[in-house]
Amino acid sequence: MASHDESSVSRKKSSDSVDEISTFNAENMQINAKIISYSRTFMSIIGGVIAGILGFTGLTGFIFYFLVMAIMSVGLAAKAGFSAHPYFDSWNQILLDGFLGGLLSFVLFWTFAYDMVHIF
Amino acid sequence: MAEDLVLDTAIRDWVLIPLSVVMVLIGILRYFVSKLMRSSNQVPDPKMVKEGQVIIRARNLRAAANYIPAKSFRARRVYFSNEENGLLYVPKGQAQNAQAQMFSDPNMAMDMMKKNLSMIIPQTLTFAWVNFFFSGFVAAKIPFPLTQRFRSMLQNGIDLSTVDVSYVSSRSWYFLNLFGLRGLFSLILGEENATDDTQRMMQMSGFGFDPTKSLGAEKDSLDIFQHEWALPKFEQRAEAVLKKLVVSVPTPVAETIKTEEVKTVVEASKEEKVAATPAHEVVTEEQKQVTKEEVAEEQVQVTEEEVVTEEQKQVTEEEVAPEVVKEKQEEATKEEVAAPPAEKPAAPEAETKELAEEAVPEEAVAKDETKEPVEEKIEAEAPKEAVIDETKEEEAPKFTEEEKPAAKEE
Numbered sequence A: 001m002a003s004h005d006e007s008s009v010s011r012k013k014s015s016d017s018v019d020e021i022s023t024f025n026a027e028n029m030q031i032n033a034k035i036i037s038y039s040r041t042f043m044s045i046i047g048g049v050i051a052g053i054l055g056f057t058g059l060t061g062f063i064f065y066f067l068v069m070a071i072m073s074v075g076l077a078a079k080a081g082f083s084a085h086p087y088f089d090s091w092n093q094i095l096l097d098g099f100l101g102g103l104l105s106f107v108l109f110w111t112f113a114y115d116m117v118h119i120f
Numbered sequence B: 001m002a003e004d005l006v007l008d009t010a011i012r013d014w015v016l017i018p019l020s021v022v023m024v025l026i027g028i029l030r031y032f033v034s035k036l037m038r039s040s041n042q043v044p045d046p047k048m049v050k051e052g053q054v055i056i057r058a059r060n061l062r063a064a065a066n067y068i069p070a071k072s073f074r075a076r077r078v079y080f081s082n083e084e085n086g087l088l089y090v091p092k093g094q095a096q097n098a099q100a101q102m103f104s105d106p107n108m109a110m111d112m113m114k115k116n117l118s119m120i121i122p123q124t125l126t127f128a129w130v131n132f133f134f135s136g137f138v139a140a141k142i143p144f145p146l147t148q149r150f151r152s153m154l155q156n157g158i159d160l161s162t163v164d165v166s167y168v169s170s171r172s173w174y175f176l177n178l179f180g181l182r183g184l185f186s187l188i189l190g191e192e193n194a195t196d197d198t199q200r201m202m203q204m205s206g207f208g209f210d211p212t213k214s215l216g217a218e219k220d221s222l223d224i225f226q227h228e229w230a231l232p233k234f235e236q237r238a239e240a241v242l243k244k245l246v247v248s249v250p251t252p253v254a255e256t257i258k259t260e261e262v263k264t265v266v267e268a269s270k271e272e273k274v275a276a277t278p279a280h281e282v283v284t285e286e287q288k289q290v291t292k293e294e295v296a297e298e299q300v301q302v303t304e305e306e307v308v309t310e311e312q313k314q315v316t317e318e319e320v321a322p323e324v325v326k327e328k329q330e331e332a333t334k335e336e337v338a339a340p341p342a343e344k345p346a347a348p349e350a351e352t353k354e355l356a357e358e359a360v361p362e363e364a365v366a367k368d369e370t371k372e373p374v375e376e377k378i379e380a381e382a383p384k385e386a387v388i389d390e391t392k393e394e395e396a397p398k399f400t401e402e403e404k405p406a407a408k409e410e
Helices: A002-006 A026-054 A059-079 A091-096 A103-119 B009-040 B046-063 B070-081 B092-104 B106-133 B148-154 B170-188 B197-207 B210-224 B234-248 B252-271 B277-292 B295-314 B320-338 B346-359 B364-381 B384-409
Strands: none
Touching (some): A059 A103, B046 B210
């Protein structure tokens, strides 16, 4: 699902020269932001399940979460051709948006998988 | 003292999984119920809708203000925030009235009640169910350690103080599910899910003051807004874009344009009067003349133009066509006088000077119409670089005329 969503990152208008006011197509920007949030949620769920199965506990699990988020950011940047300007408002949107939003889902599925596999 | 407890598999089968499944299903049910209930009674108040649309208009003006000249932006802003009859100006008496009316309206109150109930009731019911059935035992182990302070919160039913804080009761599993499934709902339900607590809070807080305060807020933000003309160099950018296009496209395009023009000429001739058709024929013949560089055609054309001018003087029904024909005749004569087509940069310049001279006494409609056939004709004849020079010069007088009054006012 993540790959399918990422393949539909849509291009939007932006200015050519730096000294002009940049124009952004609002609808496409929304679509891009939605894709980012979907991808991050999905990856956090998957990461939680993986962390639980592998038996990470404590700090290791959180480090794994941030590692997964970083991999996601790199993947998004690669999909956008390493140039944030035509697709997003700024680099921060690619790298940091939704970073902590998936944390709760991650913890839930991490707990779930960990208990399934190791305790019961 | 962190011994590993061995938990019964039955706990997993009958507590964790059912609780999660039930919460997911209740979330989906709540989503569909709220959708059904919302669509049943959706008669919007016309006054509310009007105010909402005015706000949207003002917002659009603010968003796109940099693409219109400063003078027109100011005119629009005055229309909105004018003291007497501006759309956004709401006298204080009316403001209070609308708010009071909204709260006393029974329909609105019912809607709010329904929305709140549909959010709160499933949560309360589920929580009570969890507390009743699943209390008093260790339900799960959270994989990360927490401090002792969390013990009272997480281990509610468990009365042993030596148990590790990681072993939590089912109540904490309920809360963990409550927050963690939000992400899952956003994936499976799309954007419209109302299961998010924070969204519900925002909706409730923004509901009561929508029309009146936001009108004032829009007016203030519109007053504050600084206009910045974003298109001062657009003709240069258009030139660059056209250059890129032109360099990549060879001359066969010119021929297709000519044939298209011939087709349009044929179609247009059926609609227009007879007197107008010689004008178009003159256009096509002028094109052929310039590309083929033959003096004989020039002579033929001169005679035809004379004939055409006589006919044009007779016919007075269409205002634009005679002007069009006259301009083209003058341009054609200037082309003949100026040079063979080798000196094509001179021809466009002569034409633009002519256009600039004639632009003043003419109306805007005639101006647009004359510019378009001139552009088409020149594209068909000359190399494309001359086109770019000509369009730049054509657009330059238009923009400088607009920029001058704006500059004068500012």
